[in-house]
């Protein structure tokens with residue numbers, strides 16, 4: 001079902017076209033927003049003021065003409081239109097429309113959401129840690145945000161490919177392999193198993209040795225040549241290193257319930273040479289100090305000099321930029337994606353803006369309508385306002401961070417739910433702990449930094465995972481208490497009666513789910529969905545405070561309202577990557 005805001009938008013655009021044909025709506029798009037206060041109706045039309053400049057009439061007159069026109073059309077979902085202030089139009093929806101829409105939510109597996117943002121092939125590049133290194137909190141943010149966007153696009157009916165662009169290639173592997181040949185040859189032979197923490201240590205040591213020991217340096221360089229030349233033993237060693245790293249990442253993905261396709265940088269190796277040739281043929285390459293570079297518009301370094309995108313180093317080696325050029329081409333031409341989304345920290349914004357412009361200059365986007373988005377995010381801070389670290393000053397291992405959240409949740413669960421079995425308690429603690437970490441991240445506008453605090457994220461009040469999960473549990477409790485099958489009521493298509501202001505407010509809020517998802521899909525800001533779910537829980541709590549359900553004359557209608565809320569809440573939390581529980 002088309003969202004109400006989309007219908008209103010349409011009707012106002014039609015009215016504008018009929019009343020003021022001279023107005024170019026592409027230049028001055030009409031704006032419909034949700035009213036900031038209930039006394040201003042449900043939605044507002046704010047563009048009369050903007051139109052005065054072109055139409056040379058006062059905004060109230062313009063608003064009056066819109067109202068007259070739309071009143072004549074007798075639009076069924078509109079109850080009334082009211083002019084306010086200098087020329088705002090407050091739009092009030094018809095309660096019958098709200099009631100029908102809530103009923104529709106109950107009969108539709110998509111909860112009434114149908115979107116213009118559908119049937120597209122969307123690639124989301126997220127998480128993307130680096131082999132032989134620990135995943136850090138930046139990768140955690142990328143994983144949580146990317147996964148939520150993927151879930152949302154899928155729910156809106158798109159074909160989503162989740163790519164883990166692991167940093168699994170580069171000259172550093174030469175050092176690591178050389179070092180492991182000396183110190184851990186059994187691991188490289190596959191005779192002995194190890195874990196990521198050992199790799200990380202060896203990696204650090206190999207770097208130190210590289211800088212101080214010329215013989216080792218030579219060996220490392222030979223290893224790089226062997227690896228890049230496709231030497232079998234070297235490749236085998238490299239594969240072992242990748243497998244050990246991926247195993248560690250997988251543990252984190254399992255905890256987070258995130259699924260990705262691994263397609264690391266190495267996947268693009270065979271394409272790198274051709275990319276350079278193609279860029280050369282298209283006259284985009286300038287050689288600077290032996291390196292092959294692209295000079296793009298608007299990029300300068302700190303000294304005010306043009307900042308190049310270097311795609312081949314002076315020693316002939318390829319780098320991160322080369323791989324991303326190959327990857328973008330592959331995703332456009334081979335994967336035939338309609339939209340490419342990259343989720344990384346804000347520090348890489350310039351990199352992606354350059355890659356996007358280079359792709360355009362190279363003609364990868366000719367005759368194709370591909371949307372390119374970098375989704376940047378800020379830092380995770382500790383309570384001291386500095387970059388998040390452990391007490392000893394090390395970078396926190398993600399696995400420790402997640403298990404700490406679960407452990408802390410378990411303490412709360414044990415306090416609150418003694419009657420549960422241990423098994424139930426630990427399941428709940430996992431849902432709550434992981435949910436808290438994810439929600440704390442997603443509920444902030446990703447552009448900014450946020451302060452990581454276990455205590456805050458595990459609170460049961462305020463805009464937290466626990467508050468939302470609890471609202472869901474509460475509805476479950478109500479359903480159980482009333483001795484009436486909700487499914488039967490749904491089947492009977494019992495009309496939902498909306499009389500009390502809290503009932504009306506809740507119903508209106510429920511109808512906005514699709515509108516909110518559309519806005520997340522457009523601006524790639526999951527915090528809008530978090531805000532919406534928080535608002536929904538608050539509206540529900542107000543309804544439950546004001547309107548008796550069990551034993552009331554309107555019991556059955558109100559039960560349906562409860563059920564619709566539960567479904568939207570559950571689906572919404574799922575889209576943020578959170579699990580709902582039945583008891584808490």
Ligand code: ARG
Pocket residue numbers: 125127128129130165166167324327342343344
């Ligand atoms: N491995 C990179 C990092 O740790 C992120 C890769 C992002 N994706 C990409 N296509 N460049 O920062």
